[in-house]
Each structure stands twice: as structure tokens, then as C-alpha cells.
């Protein structure tokens with residue numbers, strides 16, 4: 170694995186860099202409006218690694234007085250599916266007791282990862298917990314285990330990469346999001 174990203178691995182661009190920027194500004198404004206007058210600390214938590222681009226852009230677009238924290242989780246499963254059994258590999262560095270927590274996640278598929286995380290964080294006595302997901306997968310006939318409070322974009326039930334989202338740790342640094350050609354992961 171070397172050289173440049175092969176953009177031909179992407180079957181279809183779902184959101185361009187410009188469209189992502191625009192959407193993040195809108196989401197940021199929505200969060201700013203909702204949180205501008207809350208009492209107490211706000212903690213924005215980045216779920217590593219997928220949410221890293223989204224988190225960095227959103228934090229600047231929100232323009233709120235907040236703490237930025239990072240959480241690493243690993244969910245058992247294969248490279249394309251989660252099992253819902255989540256292990257914390259890196260915990261946040263601060264107490265969230267009495268604080269307003271906003272979880273920034275890259276994509277919500279089955280929702281199992283987030284529903285586990287929310288339960289775990291709620292056990293620490295925060296004032297509130299909300300989820301902001303950059304993307305949510307629309308799966309016909311399927312309701313995710315948890316609904317995000319804020320959603321950046323809806324994506325089809327395909328494998329998405331870019332803007333933090335990976336396939337086998339690659340494509341995270343694509344500036345846009347797109348559908349990965351099935352040939353790339355079936356070969």
C-alpha cells in the first residue's frame with residue numbers, strides 16, 4: 170500500500186467537500202442555538218477514529234464554550250460490520266458528572282455501538298447526553314437501536330468511506346464521502 174489514493178475505488182460521491190462544509194455550518198448553527206444558553210459545562214466527545222474530521226470541523230462551527238474529549242472504542246466484528254460488543258480502548262480525560270455531553274459519531278448503522286456508549290456514559294451522571302452523527306444509514310425495514318439527536322446526512326445502505334470513515338483503515342482522509350466499489354472489499 171503506497172502512493173496516492175485511488176479515487177477510482179469510489180463508485181459514487183455522495184457529498185462533495187463543499188457540500189460537507191455547508192452541512193457542517195448548518196449543524197453547527199443548530200447546536201449553537203440549542204446550547205448557547207445552557208447552564209454548566211459542555212463536553213463534545215469525539216469517537217475515534219471515524220469522527221475525527223467531523224469533530225474538528227463541527228467544534229469550530231459551533232462556536233460554543235466547550236471541552237473537547239476523545240474516546241477510543243473497538244467493537245468486535247469484521248471490517249464492515251459491528252457486533253455491538255464494545256470495548257473502551259481510550260477513555261475521556263475528564264469527569265462528565267453534571268455536564269452536558271454531546272457525542273460526535275461518524276456514522277450510525279445498526280446503532281449498537283452508540284446505544285452501548287450512551288448507556289455507559291449515562292452511568293456517570295451527566296446532566297444530559299445527546300448524539301450528533303455525521304451520517305445515518307437508511308436501511309429499509311430496519312430501525313436503528315438508537316436515534317441520533319442531530320444528523321448530518323442520510324446515506325444509502327452501502328459501504329461508505331471518506332471524511333473519517335474507513336475501510337480497513339484506509340480512505341479516512343478522502344475530503345468527500347462516497348460509496349466504496351464492492352469490488353474493493355470482495356476481492
Ligand code: IMP
Nearest residue numbers: 251277278279280281282328329334335
Ligand atoms: P453500528 O454499531 O452498526 O451503528 O456501527 C457503527 C460503526 O461502524 C461506525 O462508527 C463505523 O465505524 C462503522 N461503520 C458502519 N457503517 C460504515 C460504513 O458504511 N463505512 C465505514 N464505517 C462504517
Ligand code: MG
Nearest residue numbers: 218219334335
Ligand atoms: Mg470504523
